[in-house]
Each structure stands twice: as structure tokens, then as C-alpha cells.
Amino acid sequence: MNKVELQKTANEVRKGIVTAVHSAKAGHPGGSLSAADVYTYLYFEEMNIDPKDPKKADRDRFVLSKGHTAPGLYSTLAQRGYFPVEDLKTLRQLGSYLQGHPDMKHIPGVDMSSGSLGQGISAAVGMALSAKLSNDSYRVYTLLGDGEIQEGQVWEAAMFAGHRKLDNLVVMVDNNGLQIDGKIEDVCSPYPIGDKFKAFNFHVIENVDAHDFDAIKAAFDEAKATKGMPTAIVFKSVKGKGVSFMENNAGWHGKAPNDDEYATAMADLEKVGEAICQK
Amino acid sequence: MSEVVKVATRDSYGNALVECGKEYPNLVVLDADLAAATKTGTFLKAFPERHIDCGIAECNMVGIAAGLAATGKIPFVSSFAMFAAGRAFEQVRNSVAYPHLNVKIGATHAGISVGEDGATHQCNEDIALMRSIPGMVVINPSDDVEAKAAVKAAIEHDGPVYLRFGRLATPVINDTPDYKFELGKGVVLREGKDVAIIATGLCVAEALAAADKLAADGISAKVINIHTIKPLDEELVLAAAKETGKVVTVEEHSVIGGLGSAVCDCLSEKAPTPVLKIGVNDVFGESGPATKLIAKYGLDAEGIYSKVKSFV
Numbered sequence: 001m002n003k004v005e006l007q008k009t010a011n012e013v014r015k016g017i018v019t020a021v022h023s024a025k026a027g028h029p030g031g032s033l034s035a036a037d038v039y040t041y042l043y044f045e046e047m048n049i050d051p052k053d054p055k056k057a058d059r060d061r062f063v064l065s066k067g068h069t070a071p072g073l074y075s076t077l078a079q080r081g082y083f084p085v086e087d088l089k090t091l092r093q094l095g096s097y098l099q100g101h102p103d104m105k106h107i108p109g110v111d112m113s114s115g116s117l118g119q120g121i122s123a124a125v126g127m128a129l130s131a132k133l134s135n136d137s138y139r140v141y142t143l144l145g146d147g148e149i150q151e152g153q154v155w156e157a158a159m160f161a162g163h164r165k166l167d168n169l170v171v172m173v174d175n176n177g178l179q180i181d182g183k184i185e186d187v188c189s190p191y192p193i194g195d196k197f198k199a200f201n202f203h204v205i206e207n208v209d210a211h212d213f214d215a216i217k218a219a220f221d222e223a224k225a226t227k228g229m230p231t232a233i234v235f236k237s238v239k240g241k242g243v244s245f246m247e248n249n250a251g252w253h254g255k256a257p258n259d260d261e262y263a264t265a266m267a268d269l270e271k272v273g274e275a276i277c278q279k
Numbered sequence: 280m281s282e283v284v285k286v287a288t289r290d291s292y293g294n295a296l297v298e299c300g301k302e303y304p305n306l307v308v309l310d311a312d313l314a315a316a317t318k319t320g321t322f323l324k325a326f327p328e329r330h331i332d333c334g335i336a337e338c339n340m341v342g343i344a345a346g347l348a349a350t351g352k353i354p355f356v357s358s359f360a361m362f363a364a365g366r367a368f369e370q371v372r373n374s375v376a377y378p379h380l381n382v383k384i385g386a387t388h389a390g391i392s393v394g395e396d397g398a399t400h401q402c403n404e405d406i407a408l409m410r411s412i413p414g415m416v417v418i419n420p421s422d423d424v425e426a427k428a429a430v431k432a433a434i435e436h437d438g439p440v441y442l443r444f445g446r447l448a449t450p451v452i453n454d455t456p457d458y459k460f461e462l463g464k465g466v467v468l469r470e471g472k473d474v475a476i477i478a479t480g481l482c483v484a485e486a487l488a489a490a491d492k493l494a495a496d497g498i499s500a501k502v503i504n505i506h507t508i509k510p511l512d513e514e515l516v517l518a519a520a521k522e523t524g525k526v527v528t529v530e531e532h533s534v535i536g537g538l539g540s541a542v543c544d545c546l547s548e549k550a551p552t553p554v555l556k557i558g559v560n561d562v563f564g565e566s567g568p569a570t571k572l573i574a575k576y577g578l579d580a581e582g583i584y585s586k587v588k589s590f591v
Binding site for chain 1: 307328331333334336338341342343344345346348349350351352354369370373374377378379
């Protein structure tokens with residue numbers, strides 16, 4: 001996919017996020033929107049995957065450690081063809097397979113159940129270790145929130161990954177700067193993020209613009225070329241990216257838009273889409 | 280009579296892992312800096328490349344095991360019961376059991392028979408914790424023979440299994456030619472008509488000895504070994520309750536939430552029967568030699584005997 005196609009796809013992913021959360025009347029749009037471009041790049045460019053064979057043995061794995069941003073993952077999987085886009089409207093409904101947090105048992109394309117913060121990264125580390133143990137060539141990607149890295153287990157996992165030199169592992173931090181209770185530096189600052197991963201023997205790529213596909217590509221290419229140590233990519237992102245009233249607003253961490261807000265959000269994204277098409 | 284052979288089930292665990300490691304190339308053992316104590320060090324010697332020391336980080340270890348299981352390995356995570364079931368409870372629940380991943384938890388140093396380390400390391404709550412998780416199998420073997428068989432059965436079962444092992448060397452009671460381990464099936468070790476003593480773990484041998492003493496007093500006690508606490512052999516429990524009209528449960532675990540509770544859950548619904556729960560009575564343990572602690576907390580043959588006698 002070229003850059004414009006990726007941008008268009010990411011915009012469709014964003015529409016799916018807003019639609020799913022609006023339909024569910026609950027969910028986490030802010031952190032889903034901030035990572036939409038990263039999800040898009042992962043599933044349309046970076047990872048060796050096949051929507052027709054979601055469980056193929058040699059596929060790359062993705063673990064959404066910040067599992068509450070499932071709408072972002074689901075919308076991307078739907079765009080990629082794992083399941084119908086229409087199903088996004090069943091998010092969080094009784095009887096739907098689209099659970100509030102990722103459920104590997106029932107959702108095609110989901111490699112690990114997650115949602116309890118700090119746990120996904122450990123599972124991703126286990127998968128990367130597993131590949132090393134059996135000389136498999138698949139790579140493992142995991143996305144964490146910048147608030148999530150307040151969890152101590154994240155650093156247990158990082159210590160282990162660095163110690164074992166898991167260069168098939170990419171740990172991504174979606175640094176949108178906001179958590180439920182406010183700014184991350186006001187609540188309990190995890191900064192400096194990059195230095196922490198460096199101290200745990202990671203190759204660190206910092207200040208990557210999470211909404212610039214050239215920057216995203218460069219970061220993943222650098223990660224792939226890195227041998228002998230795991231890579232951490234710290235993505236600088238805008239929470240709620242693409243929806244005017246949600247951007248940089250902690251209040252939209254875990255709240256669904258009402259009908260009027262939904263109309264505004266979709267209009268915002270239509271405008272973004274039109275602008276991309278004119279490029 | 281020949282001398283009683285005693286083996287700690289943590290040793291059985293280490294030995295069984297080596298045996299099974301030969302048969303299952305995808306078996307991987309994880310430990311958290313306790314390989315010498317949990318006896319996974321035995322496996323480390325035999326299969327160094329398949330022994331993963333995670334350092335002192337049990338929550339991460341359980342998560343790593345989840346990732347290993349999700350990619351086709353059969354991981355055994357090993358630590359003391361306190362940390363495997365206690366500290367890492369939520370990781371076991373959410374990362375292992377919710378996705379029903381094929382992770383086996385080998386928890387050693389369960390109960391007060393940890394001895395000198397005292398209350399911080401004496402986990403009397405692990406059965407209760409693990410039993411409450413949907414889809415979790417909970418096994419508490421009674422001796423060396425059963426512990427080794429349980430490891431094998433855990434591998435053959437697809438899904439999460441919690442295995443409880445002890446630090447103290449205890450009598451081997453199952454070394455019979457026809458011994459067979461069946462997951463979820465209790466074992467009648469002695470017939471009796473006045474009372475049914477349902478025991479688990481190291482308390483099984485003590486219950487058998489107590490039954491001898493009761494017999495000398497003219498009390499006929501049926502003794503059942505429940506190695507699988509979940510799923511419980513309800514059929515056997517119900518039959519024993521109906522047969523004897525009085526049930527005693529014995530476990531080296533809190534009387535809250537363990538075998539006693541599992542038996543009461545079953546009986547209260549299907550065949551209300553008076554039950555005496557013998558276990559650790561909602562208190563913490565303390566430092567001391569294991570055998571003296573077992574006696575002090577009333578879990579030895581003498582303690583079981585006197586409680587059953589006044590109950591019957």
C-alpha cells in the first residue's frame with residue numbers, strides 16, 4: 001500500500017472505531033484513535049499474516065497489551081478482512097463475539113486475550129521466547145499504553161526480554177500523554193520512557209510521529225534490522241486523533257459519543273477522507 | 280512390615296518433569312529463582328535449553344507461560360504455592376484461564392508443612408483461589424506415586440491445571456501394582472460404614488492411620504483420597520455420604536474454600552449430610568518443624584482420630 005492508501009485505510013479504521021463505540025454506548029475511543037495509524041501499518045504492511053488463515057503457524061503475532069483499545073484492533077481486523085465491518089456495530093453487545101476486551105477464543109485474528117494492564121507484554125515476551133526456542137522466524141509485536149507502563153509487570157517483562165536478547169520482539173508505547181485521571185506526568189509520571197527501556201537493554205526508537213506513515217515505516221524497518229536486542233518504539237500520538245472534540249481530551253478515554261457527537265465525529269472523519277483523496 | 284518410604288512430592292514433581300520431558304519435546308519448564316527448592320533443577324540438568332529461569336518475577340513468568348502455550352508449547356510454571364496461586368492469581372485468571380491456555384502450574388511448598396519459613400510462605404489458600412477460576416483443574420496428590428502420575432495426567436489434559444506439591448517427605452501409600460491415576464476420580468482406600476473420611480494431599484496417609492485407631496475403638500471409617508479437587512468426583516462423595524451418613528474432610532489448607540468447601544458445596548445441594556471440616560481454621564501458620572506444625576494444627580493421625588471420634 002502506498003502512503004495515501006494507508007491514510008485512507010486508517011481513516012476507515014477510525015470511522016469503524018467511532019461507529020463501534022457509538023453503537024456499544026461504551027468503550028474506549030481515545031486510545032483507539034491515537035493508535036489507528038499504527039494498527040493500520042501493522043496489519044496492512046508490517047506483519048506476515050493472512051486473514052483467510054488467521055491461525056497459520058508462521059504468522060507474526062500481535063498482542064494488544066492496552067486491551068481496552070480493542071475497538072481500534074477490531075476495526076483494523078475488519079478492514080483487513082478477518083470479519084465483516086458491519087459486525088463492529090455489535091461491539092460489547094450481549095451475544096456478540098466482539099467482547100469489550102480482546103478475546104482470542106472467539107475473535108478471528110486476535111492472538112492473545114488481554115485487557116488487564118501490564119499482562120499482554122508478558123504474553124508477547126513468551127511468544128517471542130517460544131519462537132527462539134523452536135527456531136521459528138515469526139516476529140511478535142505488542143502495543144502498550146503510556147499509562148499502562150505504570151504497571152510493574154511491564155518492567156518484569158522488559159527485564160526478561162532484554163536479558164534474553166529477544167530481537168524478534170517489538171514493544172510499542174502509544175504515548176498520547178493522557179490516562180483516565182489526567183495527564184500521565186500529573187498522575188504518576190512514567191517519563192523518561194525511552195531511557196527506561198534503554199536501561200532494560202532495549203534498542204529504543206523515540207519520538208516517532210504515530211500519525212506519519214513514513215515515520216512509522218522507518219521505525220519498524222529499524223526494529224527489523226536490529227539484532228541482539230529487543231526494540232521499543234515510543235510513538236508520540238494524539239489521543240482521539242481525527243475527531244476534533246476528542247483530540248487531547250482525557251474525558252474521551254472511555255466514553256461513547258451520543259448521536260449528535262457521533263454525527264460530528266463522522267463528519268470530521270469524512271473531511272479528513274476528502275482531504276486525503278485530494279492529495 | 281517393611282520400613283515406610285517417604286518422599287516429598289516436590290521431588291516427585293522434578294523427577295516426573297524429566298520423565299515427561301523425554302516424551303514431550305515441547306514441554307518447557309519455567310521457574311522464578313527457586314529451581315533448587317521446587318526441584319525443577321532436576322529438569323534443568325536434563326534439558327537445560329528447555330528450562331527458563333524468569334528471575335524473581337512470578338507474574339511475568341505466568342504471562343510468559345501464556346505466550347508459550349499460545350504458540351504450542353506445554354509450559355510448567357513453578358514456584359511456591361504462595362506466589363504461583365497468590366501473587367500471580369490475576370495473571371493465572373486473566374492470561375491463562377480466561378483464554379483456556381495449556382499452562383500447567385506446579386506449585387510446591389503448599390500448606391503449613393513448609394515448616395520453619397513460617398506464615399508468609401505457608402499458603403493455605405491456594406486451593407480456594409484456584410478452584411474459583413472457571414476451567415481450572417486442581418490436583419493435590421497424596422504421595423510420590425500419585426504426584427508423578429498427576430504430572431503426566433496434567434500434560435494429557437488440554438487446558439490449565441494447578442498441581443499442588445509439598446516440601447515435607449511423606450509416606451508412599453500408592454505403590455501398588457494396580458495403581459491408576461484418573462483425573463477427577465476419587466479413590467476409596469478403605470471401606471467403612473460409620474463415617475467417611477475424605478482427605479487430600481499429605482492428609483490422606485494421616486487419615487488412613489486415624490482410621491486404624493478408630494477401628495480399634497470399634498468405629499468403622501471409610502477413607503477416600505480426593506486427589507482432584509476440581510472437578511470433584513461428586514458421584515463418589517455422594518455415595519459415601521449416603522452410605523455412612525457422616526462426612527469428615529481433611530486437608531492441609533484453610534477450612535475456607537478448599538476440599539471441605541468443595542464437598543459441602545456438593546452435599547448441601549444434592550444430599551445434605553453433616554460434615555466436619557478438618558483443616559487450618561482461618562488462622563495463619565507459624566514457624567516450626569513441619570511434623571510438629573501438622574500435629575499442632577490437628578492434621579496428624581492423632582488429631583484426625585480425636586476429632587472424628589467426637590464427631591461420630
